[in-house]
Amino acid sequence: DTGVSQDPRHKITKRGQNVTFRCDPISEHNRLYWYRQTLGQGPEFLTYFQNEAQLEKSRLLSDRFSAERPKGSFSTLEIQRTEQGDSAMYLCASSSHRPASGRAGSANEQFFGPGTRLTVL
């Protein structure tokens, strides 16, 4: 258990429905990331927050996707009008603001949640 939790773990929905996922990061981590992993592929970056500010969105994040982190703690990812191509594992990760060891400005370790597996019928 990394300390990052996601809810629900599994979601089955019909095409056209809206779904919302939640991620609770490690409490002192100021950065929160969303990734998507399709079958047989590595995870792909979707978006990230520093505190409550959404600082970057991937081109993978179509206008049907929206993410929030209202108080800089938990985050939600909503998909509107789901399509079968949205079926995937949605992963959340968090990282600390403290500088990583080894080199100033180097990347910090990201701690991943168990993921939410979405199936769109």
Next chain:
Amino acid sequence: AQSVTQLDSHVSVSEGTPVLLRCNYSSSYSPSLFWYVQHPNKGLQLLLKYTSAATLVKGINGFEAEFKKSETSFHLTKPSAHMSDAAEYFCVVSLSYNQGGKLIFGQGTELSVKP
């Protein structure tokens, strides 16, 4: 641009024999590199990370990786495979913290361990 290429989509070894999972990276500056493992129906777990402190990096469960700048490689090794090592392994390069720190994953290597 940052990227990683995992050279094998699937590796099969016998229990007790060495493991080698290969990864090449591309980076315009000194990279931060990671290996993550994903067991079936479980989350991603960090095995080890390279952030320029030492070229030979030791991780959990007996895994280690060596950063070779001349070969742009970051191969993962373990002297003796255990049945519990069977999983998907991802080589990962990261943007710097100041650039957002997002992770770029390779396609993954599935490791099978035969008894």
